[in-house]
Structure formats: C-alpha cells, structure tokens
Amino acid sequence: KLKKEEFKNAIIDLKKEKNAVVLAHYYQEKDIQEVADYIGDSLGLAVEASKTDADIIVFAGVHFMAETAKLLNPSRKVVLPDLEAGCSLADSCPPDQFKAFVDAYPDHKVVTYVNCSAEVKALSDIVCTSSNAVDIINSFPPEQKLIFAPDQNLGKYLIKETGRDLVLWEGACIVHEAFSFDKLLKLKNENPSAKVVAHPESEPHILDVADYVGSTSKMINYIKTSEHQTFIVGTEAGILHELSKQAPGKTLIPLPIHEDNTCACSECAFMKVNTLEKVYNCLLHETPEINIADSIFEKAKEPIVKMIEFSA
Ligand code: 13P
Numbered sequence: 326k327l328k329k330e331e332f333k334n335a336i337i338d339l340k341k342e343k344n345a346v347v348l349a350h351y352y353q354e355k356d357i358q359e360v361a362d363y364i365g366d367s368l369g370l371a372v373e374a375s376k377t378d379a380d381i382i383v384f385a386g387v388h389f390m391a392e393t394a395k396l397l398n399p400s401r402k403v404v405l406p407d408l409e410a411g412c413s414l415a416d417s418c419p420p421d422q423f424k425a426f427v428d429a430y431p432d433h434k435v436v437t438y439v440n441c442s443a444e445v446k447a448l449s450d451i452v453c454t455s456s457n458a459v460d461i462i463n464s465f466p467p468e469q470k471l472i473f474a475p476d477q478n479l480g481k482y483l484i485k486e487t488g489r490d491l492v493l494w495e496g497a498c499i500v501h502e503a504f505s506f507d508k509l510l511k512l513k514n515e516n517p518s519a520k521v522v523a524h525p526e527s528e529p530h531i532l533d534v535a536d537y538v539g540s541t542s543k544m545i546n547y548i549k550t551s552e553h554q555t556f557i558v559g560t561e562a563g564i565l566h567e568l569s570k571q572a573p574g575k576t577l578i579p580l581p582i583h584e585d586n587t588c589a590c591s592e593c594a595f596m597k598v599n600t601l602e603k604v605y606n607c608l609l610h611e612t613p614e615i616n617i618a619d620s621i622f623e624k625a626k627e628p629i630v631k632m633i634e635f636s637a
C-alpha cells in the first residue's frame with residue numbers, strides 16, 4: 326500500500342500521462358487540495374470545468390458538482406473518487422416530487438441552487454450558486470413569480486436580500502444546519518472584536534448576526550482583504566486549509582456545532598468520503614465515470630449554461 330507522499334507523486338505523474346486535471350472543492354481534505362490543479366467554490370469549479378482542455382476531469386467534490394462538469398464539458402471524461410459522495414441538500418429534493426411541486430405553480434419560473442441532481446436541473450429555468458444567487462433573483466422582472474429550490478435557508482436569505490416573495494422548497498444542508506447559536510453568542514462574547522462570516526446555507530438566526538455572508542470563495546476573499554484580525558468561520562471546516570494559506574496572519578475560529586450532533590465538528594461526511602487513495606484509483610482506472618442520461622441532458626444543461634453566461 327502506498328504512503329501519502331507516494332500517492333501524491335503518483336497522482337501528479339498520472340495527471341501528466343493522461344492529460345488529466347484534478348478540480349477540488351475547499352471542503353476536500355487538505356491532501357486532496359494539495360494535488361489539485363484548481364480549488365474553488367461551486368461557481369469557480371463549474372467555470373473551470375467548462376473551459377478545461379484536459380481529457381479527464383477528476384472531480385474531487387460531490388456528485389452534483391461532477392454532473393455539472395459533465396453537462397458543461399461533455400466531451401471530457403469526468404470521474405468522481407467515490408459515488409457515495411452525495412449531498413443532503415441534493416437528496417432533499419427528489420425529482421418526481423419536485424416535478425409535482427413545480428406543476429402546482431404553473432406561472433412561476435424555477436431558480437435552483439446548483440446543489441441538486443441533473444434531473445432537478447432539467448426542471449429549472451436557471452441555476453445559481455451562493456456566489457450569484459442574489460444577482461440571479463434580481464435579474465427577473467419584479468412581477469415575475471419565482472420558485473427557489475432546494476435550500477430553504479439560502480431561500481430565506483434571498484427573500485430578505487431581494488425583498489421578493491419566493492416559493493421555497495424545504496430542503497437543507499445537514500452541515501450548515503448544525504451550527505450552534507448559543508455557542509456562536511458565547512464566542513462573540515469572548516472575542517468581541519471577531520467578525521462572524523457565514524455561508525448562506527446556514528439558518529436565519531446565524532445569518533442575522535453574521536457580519537458577512539457569502540460563498541466559500543467570497544468568505545476567503547472577505548477574510549483575506551479585511552482590516553480585522555479575528556474571524557468566526559461558519560462553514561465546513563475544510564475551508565480552513567485554504568484560509569490558512571490565503572490569510573496566514575489571521576485568527577480563525579471555526580463555528581462549533583450542536584453537541585447532540587453525531588459528527589465532532591462541521592465536517593461534511595459526503596465531501597470527506599473522498600480520500601487521496603480514491604483520487605489516485607479513479608484516475609488510474611478512470612472509474613466511476615459520471616454520465617448524464619440522454620433524455621435529460623439538454624434540458625439539464627440549458628439552465629447551467631444560462632448561469633455561466635450570466636456570471637461571465
Ligand atoms: P460554495 O463553495 O459554492 O459556497 O458551496 C458550498 C457548498 O456547500 C457546496 O456543497
């Protein structure tokens with residue numbers, strides 16, 4: 326069995342040999358981030374996937390991200406280290422139930438958060454990420470009625486930010502829903518100069534006391550360019566690795582989760598299913614490969630392309 330450094334070197338060699346790239350989300354374990362050609366938030370990763378000329382994209386992230394990469398750049402082979410790398414938010418929106426929901430609001434356009442299956446994207450007018458959600462909602466004329474799915478926390482944040490009356494699907498992310506409000510208040514008391522930075526998948530009472538709300542990339546950018554020193558960071562703990570590189574002098578306090586939660590800190594069990602060894606194996610064997618059914622391909626692609634064009 327290879328050791329960590331040997332896996333890293335073997336991945337680097339295989340990438341050259343096979344003309345492959347590794348795209349990694351900030352929530353991946355740090356060893357995976359270190360072999361990545363690009364690390365980013367959902368929007369950055371989608372843009373990168375759409376323009377790469379590599380023959381193979383190893384998507385070190387979760388299933389919906391790999392599907393998005395395949396939809397945007399179908400002539401590339403897209404592999405995911407482990408098919409079990411799913412997402413509670415995507416799972417909270419089964420396509421058949423979502424279709425019935427959409428059919429009940431025939432005069433509404435459908436805006437979906439990228440954290441959903443290709444089948445749900447195929448039922449959407451436009452996709453968004455947490456980087457561009459406010460702008461995408463605001464791009465519709467005020468009289469246009471809108472459904473927003475699947476994240477109700479991001480949805481409630483969008484209602485507050487845009488003043489629109491969105492019809493929400495009641496999905497949520499298990500990681501961002503687990504943050505403890507009591508512990509946040511205690512940390513704020515103990516660190517009065519700390520700024521609270523939170524991901525919009527967090528619950529409204531957390532976002533109400535946050536000094537900054539944004540996607541993972543935007544959170545990193547806010548912290549590194551801020552004049553402040555100390556930050557309470559409300560998102561998955563994997564982001565601390567890139568933050569320690571991009572904002573080396575800052576004091577970073579991860580926001581704790583409820584005690585009764587099964588995992589010890591704010592880790593996404595789905596993201597952490599991927600390991601360095603699985604990245605190596607999927608690149609070596611070029612499996613498991615992500616493909617999208619022909620019957621939904623064009624319909625699922627259209628709303629993502631619209632989003633990419635909107636954000637360009
Ligand atoms: P972003 O990196 O786009 O902010 O998304 C966070 C997330 O939860 C991805 O699953």
Ligand code: SF4
Nearest residue numbers: 412413414498500593
């Ligand atoms: Fe899904 Fe939440 Fe994990 Fe992101 S952090 S992949 S939204 S379960």
